[in-house]
Amino acid sequence: MRRVLPPLVFGVLALVLWEVFVAAGRVAPFILPAPTAIGAQIAEQRQNIWDAALASGANALAGLIGGTILAVLAALAASRSRFLGEVSVPFAAVVNALPIIALAPILNNMFESTSSVPRRLVTGIVVFFPVFLNLLRGLREVDPVHQELMRTYAASVWTFAVKVRLPGALPHLFTGLRQASSLAVIAAVVAEYFGGLQDGLGARITSAAAFTAYPRAWAFVAGACLLGLTFYLVTLLLERVAMPWKRSLIS
C-alpha cells in the first residue's frame, strides 16, 4: 500500500493541475486538451480503442515472442564460443542503439498493404537486441565456484548449460525482457505511422490528429499507454513466477 499510494497521489494531483491549467486558458486546447475532454473521448471511443489495442497488442506479442525465441537461441550459440561472443556483442550493442523503427517504411513496401508481417517484423527486430545482449551477458557470467563444482561432477557441456548457465542467466533474461516488452508496444504502435495495414492504435492516433480531433488522438494515446503498461506488468508477473527464489528473498 505504501508503495502504491505515493505515485497514485502524485498522478491524481498532476491530472488536477493539468485540468486547472487548461481551464484557466494557459494552454490552447488544441495543443493540450483537458483531461476531462480526453476522458470523455475515452468513454465514447472505448470499443474502438479496445479493438485497436487488440490489433496492436497482437502485433506486439507476436514480435515479442518471435524476437525473444531467436534472441535466446542466438545468445546460447554465441555463449558457446568466445570468438562469436566477442564479435557479436559490440555489433549488437551498436544495432541496439539505432532507431530500428526507421526500417518500418521500407518493410511496409516489401509486403502487401493488408499484411501484418511488417509491423511484427519491426517489433521482432527491436525486441531481439536487448534480450540477446542481456541474456548473453548472463550466460557468460558463471560463478567460478559453480564452474569448478560442475567439473568435479564431470558434467557435460549440455548438462552445464541447462542446469547452471540458463537458470543462472534468468535474471538477466528478464532484465532484457522488461526492456523489450515496453519497446515491443512502442514499435508495434509507431510502425503504423509509416503506412501498412491501418487497424491498430498507431493508425487511429495519426488519423485523429489529421482531423485535428486532438482529444480523440489523446484517447488512443492513453490506450497505447495502458497497453504498454499491461505488457510490462505481465512480464514482471512472469518474472516472479519463473524465479521463486527471488520472491522468497524479500521476506
Added chain:
Amino acid sequence: MSDLASSAPDVVPERKHGGAASVVVDRVTKVFNQGRSDEVVALSDVDLTVGAGEFVSLIGPSGCGKSTLLRLIADLIEPTTGTVTVAGKPAAQSRRDQEYGIAFQQAGLFEWRTVRRNVELPLELRGLAKAERRARAEQMLELVGLADFAGHYPGQLSGGMQQRVAIARALAVQPPLLLMDEPFGALDEMTRERLQSELLGICAATGAGTVFVTHSISEAVFLSDRVVVMSARPGRITASIEVDLPSRDEAGRQAPVYFEKITEVRQALRS
C-alpha cells in the same frame, strides 16, 4: 551440544587408516604461466600420502600453494611434473568417478535450487532415480542438522547454514574422500567450532578420509590426525606433525597435548 554430535554414534570408532592410501601425491611440481614473465612456482617437489579415513590438514601462510595442492588432488588443474593418485586411480579418472566430495570457502550453492535439490545435484548427475536421490539428500541434511530447511532457498539461510548445505552436498555421493578448502574461513568463531564438531562426527560416521585446508592452527590441531605444514616461495611441505588427542571435544580442547601440538605447529610455521 550440536545436532550432529548427538546423532553420531556414542562411541566414536577408532580411526583406522592403515589401509590403502586414499591420496598419493608423488613428487609434484606446479608452475603457473610457465615460460612467461609472470611465471609462478606454486608447488615444488611435493610428496603427500593420505591414508584411507585419515584426516589431514594443510596449513601455511597465504600463497604457499594449499589451494593449488587441493585442486591438483581434485583434478581441477594438472601437475606440471609428478603424478597424483586418488583412490588407487589417476586423479582425472577419480574425478570422473566422483571418488571425492569437495567444499570451498564460498558455499557455492545454486541459488535457484532449494536446499534439498542442491544436495541432490551430484546424485542427479550420477543418474540416480528420483526417489533414491531424495532419500539420500534428506539423510545428508539430517546429518548436518538442516532437515527442516530442505524446502528453503539458499538465499534464506545464514552463511553457516549455507556452508553446512555445501558439506551435505559434498557428502551426498558418500565419497571415500572429502576435500575442503577453508570451508569455515568466512564463519564466526562460535559457528566454526560447532561445525568442526559436526564435521568430525560426519567423518567418524562415514569413514571418509579428509584433506582440509585451513590457516587456523587451533582448527588444524583439533581436527586432524596429521597437520601438514607448508611454506611459500616455492610452495613446499616443511613438516608433518602427528596429532593424537585423547578426545575431540571440549575436553580435547583443554588437554595439555592440544596446547603442545599447537606450539609445535606454530614453531614449524615460523622456521
